[in-house]
Amino acid sequence: MYNLWERFCQSKVFVLFYAPHRRRLLAHELSLAARGASAYKAVASLVTSKLEEESSMKIELDGGGKVKMAAPPQQWHGDEVMQTAVFAGEQMMAVTDDAGRFDLHYLGFKTTGFASLEDAKASAQAFARAVLAHMAGLI
CATH class of the missing domain: 4.10.220 (Light-harvesting Protein)
Structure with a gap:
């Protein structure tokens, strides 16, 4: 060439x-x-x-947002198979999969492969931050 x-x-x-x-x-x-x-x-x-x-925009909660944000944050409820907690006003779910490992589900996203429910719950805050950051990057 x-x-x-x-x-x-x-x-x-x-x-x-x-x-x-x-x-x-x-x-x-x-x-x-x-x-x-x-x-x-x-x-x-x-x-x-x-x-x-x-x-300079003023951001306020509407009626539905007030209800969502009134839920106690990051308090897990459920049993040994599935538990839920609220992060940033939205529900996160920790649930066991068919192999006996645990997954986290939040806002239509998931992360998998936790050895125990406690491991999944310990990673929940980081997962919620990662999901929200990813969603912010989509805008």
Whole structure:
């Protein structure tokens, strides 16, 4: 491929067409780069203003949110097969699988393979944080 490019650069087509227009092509590429930079600055400015606007939003619980958040957080209830607790107003479930290991389920996500119910419960806070961080990254 490199050899082909070298041969093209030495050809009469290149010398007759590209060389005289090189300055115009470079000027065009520079103008495209400048337009791209100004578009980038405009988008960055818009994003910054939106972030400032969002940070000034007042967030309140509605009626349903008040009910969810009233539940005692991170208190496990259930039996040796399945237990549930509330994390950030949403229910998490620790449940045994067919192999006798334990899984955690939260907001449609799961993590598997805990040796005991206590191991699963000990990892629940980290799992809830990981799920919420993942969901925030989806926005």
